Amino acid sequence: MTTGTPQPPIDTSRPHSARVYDSLLGGKDNYPVDEAVARQLPAEAKAGAFQNRAFMNRATAWLAGEGISQFLDIGTGIPTAPNLHQIAQGINPRSRVVYCDNDPIVLRHAEALLISTPEGATDYVHADVLRPGTILDAARKVLDFDRPVALSLLGLLHFLPDDLDPRAIVRTLTDALRPGSYLVLSQGASDVNPERGEQGTAEYGKGGIRLALRTRAEFAGFFEGLEIVEPGLVTAPEWFRSTPAPDPEMSGVYVAVARIP
Numbered sequence: 001m002t003t004g005t006p007q008p009p010i011d012t013s014r015p016h017s018a019r020v021y022d023s024l025l026g027g028k029d030n031y032p033v034d035e036a037v038a039r040q041l042p043a044e045a046k047a048g049a050f051q052n053r054a055f056m057n058r059a060t061a062w063l064a065g066e067g068i069s070q071f072l073d074i075g076t077g078i079p080t081a082p083n084l085h086q087i088a089q090g091i092n093p094r095s096r097v098v099y100c101d102n103d104p105i106v107l108r109h110a111e112a113l114l115i116s117t118p119e120g121a122t123d124y125v126h127a128d129v130l131r132p133g134t135i136l137d138a139a140r141k142v143l144d145f146d147r148p149v150a151l152s153l154l155g156l157l158h159f160l161p162d163d164l165d166p167r168a169i170v171r172t173l174t175d176a177l178r179p180g181s182y183l184v185l186s187q188g189a190s191d192v193n194p195e196r197g198e199q200g201t202a203e204y205g206k207g208g209i210r211l212a213l214r215t216r217a218e219f220a221g222f223f224e225g226l227e228i229v230e231p232g233l234v235t236a237p238e239w240f241r242s243t244p245a246p247d248p249e250m251s252g253v254y255v256a257v258a259r260i261p
């Protein structure tokens, strides 16, 4: 992040997805407009937010354990401990992490994402995922793209309806990564509990936020040509590696980690 990055104004007249998510997680960096949406969402949305966050923790720890020491996280959200770099650097202090989000409130709180170990590095890019080239150019200043990178877009795809062509965006990003890199995605499901999904979509819609829940097959499309690792494309609580699976828990969040061949 360039020192002195101008702080864009925070619009409190309408809800923003980062702040609604913060409200769902019990955070304090949101406004009454955001809280009003969060309150109207079905209970599954709150559970999904926690499940999604817990998946991020486990997937990052797994990747770090596999020797991945470079991370590019797009749609980072308002800092929520532990943040991705804290997990990665807790395992390998030399880990380098670039965060990116387009919401001014995330930029305002980005300092919390920039407290790195001395051996590693963290950076924050204020940019829109709709401009993947800009993000890659900025990330190259901190990450070495000749070595594997774990690219994560968590809880972001369902804010990118199909007319924005999110598959092409993900493809542009993964095409920039060398073999042995990883793609980590999570996405709200439209076919786990369709009624609740429609309710959630309607509530976000009232606040002007377009929600694009997807079926399992639609989510699988983001991984075309990549090698999904065990335990496969599953719901967030089911994504476990060495730790035992929790009691079966209903979840409307699909997740997967894939290796770039």
Ligand SMILES: C[S@@+](CC[C@H](N)C(=O)[O-])C[C@H]1O[C@@H](n2cnc3c(N)ncnc32)[C@H](O)[C@@H]1O
Pocket (backbone or CB within 6 Å): 017, 018, 021, 052, 053, 056, 074, 075, 076, 077, 078, 100, 101, 102, 103, 106, 127, 128, 129, 130, 153, 154, 155, 156, 159
């Ligand atoms: C639900 S939060 C997920 C936060 C975090 N990744 C997690 O999984 O805990 C979605 C984030 O995506 C960001 N976002 C939405 N649209 C975006 C866009 N077009 N470009 C970059 N970030 C975006 C929002 O600002 C928000 O912080």
